[in-house]
Amino acid sequence: MTAATTIATGSPPDLDAFREQARAWLREHAPAPSPVTDIEAARAFQAALYDAGFAGITWPQDVGGRGLSTAYQQAFSDEEACYELPTYPFTIGLGMCGPTVNDLGTPEQRTRYLPRLLRGEDIWCQLFSEPGAGSDVASLQTRAVLDGDSWVVDGQKVWTTNAQWADFGALLARTDPDRPKHSGLTMFVVDMHAPGVTVRPLKDMSGRAPFNEIYFDSVRIPADAVIGEVNGGWHAAVTMLGHERVSIGSRRRPKTNPLDFTAITALARRLGVSGEPATRERLAELYVRERVLELFNVRLRQEAAAGIAPGARGSVAKLAGSMLARLAVDTVGEIAGPEIVAWDPDDATGAAVALGINSTPSSSIAGGTNEIQRGIIGDRVLGLPKEPSVDRGVPFRELKVGTQA
Amino acid sequence: MRLVLTQEQQALRAAVRDLLTDRAASAQVRAAMESETGTDRDLWTRLGRDLDVLGLVVPEEYGGAGAGHVERAVVQEELGRALAPTPFLGSAVLATDALLALDDEEARRELLPRLVSGELIATVAVAERGAPWGPGATTATASGDGWTLDGTKTPVVAGDLADVLLVVAITPDGPAWFRVDAADVERTTLATLDPTRRLAKVVLRGTPARKLESADPAGALERVADLATVALAAEQLGGLQRVLEMATDYAKVRVQFGRAIGSYQAVKHGLADVHSDWELGLSALRYAAWAADEAPDEVPVASALVATFFGPAYFKAAEACVQYHGGIGYTWEHDAHLYYKRAKSTELLFGAPGRDRARLADRLGV
Numbered sequence: 001m002t003a004a005t006t007i008a009t010g011s012p013p014d015l016d017a018f019r020e021q022a023r024a025w026l027r028e029h030a031p032a033p034s035p036v037t038d039i040e041a042a043r044a045f046q047a048a049l050y051d052a053g054f055a056g057i058t059w060p061q062d063v064g065g066r067g068l069s070t071a072y073q074q075a076f077s078d079e080e081a082c083y084e085l086p087t088y089p090f091t092i093g094l095g096m097c098g099p100t101v102n103d104l105g106t107p108e109q110r111t112r113y114l115p116r117l118l119r120g121e122d123i124w125c126q127l128f129s130e131p132g133a134g135s136d137v138a139s140l141q142t143r144a145v146l147d148g149d150s151w152v153v154d155g156q157k158v159w160t161t162n163a164q165w166a167d168f169g170a171l172l173a174r175t176d177p178d179r180p181k182h183s184g185l186t187m188f189v190v191d192m193h194a195p196g197v198t199v200r201p202l203k204d205m206s207g208r209a210p211f212n213e214i215y216f217d218s219v220r221i222p223a224d225a226v227i228g229e230v231n232g233g234w235h236a237a238v239t240m241l242g243h244e245r246v247s248i249g250s251r252r253r254p255k256t257n258p259l260d261f262t263a264i265t266a267l268a269r270r271l272g273v274s275g276e277p278a279t280r281e282r283l284a285e286l287y288v289r290e291r292v293l294e295l296f297n298v299r300l301r302q303e304a305a306a307g308i309a310p311g312a313r314g315s316v317a318k319l320a321g322s323m324l325a326r327l328a329v330d331t332v333g334e335i336a337g338p339e340i341v342a343w344d345p346d347d348a349t350g351a352a353v354a355l356g357i358n359s360t361p362s363s364s365i366a367g368g369t370n371e372i373q374r375g376i377i378g379d380r381v382l383g384l385p386k387e388p389s390v391d392r393g394v395p396f397r398e399l400k401v402g403t404q405a
Numbered sequence: 406m407r408l409v410l411t412q413e414q415q416a417l418r419a420a421v422r423d424l425l426t427d428r429a430a431s432a433q434v435r436a437a438m439e440s441e442t443g444t445d446r447d448l449w450t451r452l453g454r455d456l457d458v459l460g461l462v463v464p465e466e467y468g469g470a471g472a473g474h475v476e477r478a479v480v481q482e483e484l485g486r487a488l489a490p491t492p493f494l495g496s497a498v499l500a501t502d503a504l505l506a507l508d509d510e511e512a513r514r515e516l517l518p519r520l521v522s523g524e525l526i527a528t529v530a531v532a533e534r535g536a537p538w539g540p541g542a543t544t545a546t547a548s549g550d551g552w553t554l555d556g557t558k559t560p561v562v563a564g565d566l567a568d569v570l571l572v573v574a575i576t577p578d579g580p581a582w583f584r585v586d587a588a589d590v591e592r593t594t595l596a597t598l599d600p601t602r603r604l605a606k607v608v609l610r611g612t613p614a615r616k617l618e619s620a621d622p623a624g625a626l627e628r629v630a631d632l633a634t635v636a637l638a639a640e641q642l643g644g645l646q647r648v649l650e651m652a653t654d655y656a657k658v659r660v661q662f663g664r665a666i667g668s669y670q671a672v673k674h675g676l677a678d679v680h681s682d683w684e685l686g687l688s689a690l691r692y693a694a695w696a697a698d699e700a701p702d703e704v705p706v707a708s709a710l711v712a713t714f715f716g717p718a719y720f721k722a723a724e725a726c727v728q729y730h731g732g733i734g735y736t737w738e739h740d741a742h743l744y745y746k747r748a749k750s751t752e753l754l755f756g757a758p759g760r761d762r763a764r765l766a767d768r769l770g771v
Contacts, residue, residue, distance in 0.1 A: 265769075265771055268771075274771060277763070279771075280762070280763060280766035280771050281759065281762045281763070281766070283766060283769075283771050284713060284762035284763070284765040284766040284769070284771070285713070285762060287710075287765065287769060288710055288713045288714050288765070291689070291710055292685040292686065292688060292689045292710075292714055293685060295408065295685075295688040295689050295691075295692045296684055296685050296688040298406065298408055298688070298692075299408040299409065299687075299688040299691065302407070302408050302409045303409055306409055308409075313684060316680070316681045316684045316685070319677070319681055320681055320685055371670070371674065373677070374670075374673065374674040374677035374678065375670070375673065375674070375677075377677035377680055377681065378667070378673035378674065378676060378677045379673075381677075381680060382653045382667075382673075382676055382677070382680055383653075383657070384653065384656060384657060384665075384667035384668065384672075384673050384676065385657060385664070385665040385667055385668040386668060387668050387669075387670070388664065388668070
């Protein structure tokens, strides 16, 4: 019998004892951070987390979770914040796909997928975005056509994180183009190893390839792979995006960020400019924006623990994070000047700063652009009137979508 | 740290907001602003007598509520939101904090209970031209049993209303604090950028003064400045929230080109940015107030943090409020200008953004 099942059958543990347990376990088992992802090591670590009772802390017990309140998850997250755990390949599955299957899946789907996810046996990815459907994801064009007792999928997805390792994907596809765009979509579980699925790495402007392009060429999906209702995919997508927002909001930034206040201050000292009034001004401003965002996130977590949902305010954190990243790019440039234009090939700081500068644009695009976040804040938090839409009630077939000359 | 209000703190907010909704609506604020004293004595009495919120940071032994800075920040937020014309910042913040930071038991016993009830108004006179937190050039000369002061303090918050002034002046041994009766000074009500908060010039010419006991007068001044900065930030937060509400409400009902203007992204996104600043600032302010109660070591940085954040953020929000109201926002009749002026005035009252950033950099060790 594993530790998790032993604990799961008892009454809820004392919160402080749980925290203490987590701390002790992490101290003993957390591996040293590694710049490259070793997928087998990640699976083994996730399995160990599960055995120790720290996977699926808030998930229901019938699928292998602990069935505890968010306060326990919070306690674990607080302790985990001191480490860089190799759980990255599981973030999409555990943070988004799993919770959605739990909310909307059939009992059979829940028992088939969720325990394996918790134990690190399956890696998931999310298949929403397309070359023609970014911010307006409901305009996606990947088709799923019913053929006998299975669906046949054709189309292309993009910006798919973790797909290079994924065993399953949560796919959003168009099942009825005669309906208005939001009401003709269906969510499926797709086996990423099925014939006709091609995964290609997509190189981004920083030179790395953390994303993938996925091609579906007559991929057959069984009828029981629908998550939620046929043509109810938008509801499923919104459910998943709600989990995504929570998941992004609670995600902590890496321990070492070459463009944070501490790092840029150290750089300024090394360059001998830290005493200049202009440098001090810039650093103070950066500190302020970094600190207020940190405090906002602390407040959101405290409110969540007190039962106040973050709601659309996750958009504030997302927006503020990306504005902070842009400010940091300005700040480091102002302070370092030509030093970050060229550096010795073996100077790790130069490379790290350059990567920071070149990857910052993703922060205001990925996971909802700043423009979309401001729209969400305006519509849902401030209750401002929505923009008139030309696509409401119009069959998808008749809409302009994607990039049109 | 705790960044979420308790039930009691929320109830306190509701009580203060109820009173201010009733007694400090726009017409009442404007009446007070145009009155001779620039203040609303009746409102002041109610804050002291009915709500008992003038001594939230004062220990019970001096007649206070023995609550804390988080509670006081809640009250300040509401006062800032309403632009309530009261001497709160001078009396319940500056003078109260000074008495608590100094070591003069006699002055505490004599003054604090009367400040808490509101029957007496006091303030701190430290600012001089070019030196908002002194020590300035005002001198103290020993004379018989007491001292006499010479110099000019300006601007003095609530300086025209105060019965008692706590003055920082230079003695041969360095800066010290003195108690002066308002009857013994020359006061001029200054012309102000912000018509809802009176400021005065106080001239001391051989003014008799009693020296207040303090083991560390300079340290006390620093503590007073830091706490006043946090209190002012609470006021800025309340004002920021109000201008955001005003602009948002208007953007929902004002129709141009056949649509509510709030449906246009140019307006919606601008308001979303103001809202984000409010959420971020609220978190920072709660932290600074918590630090004032629970983590004194963190106050210097926390205070500089909120000063640096709120000065520009509130003014930007107030500017946006005028802007999104368009022409009507530029009229005297609309309240937008009162917040605009309050925002700019509070941004500069204790310094200026550049100096705030320099102070923060000092405290961060940069």
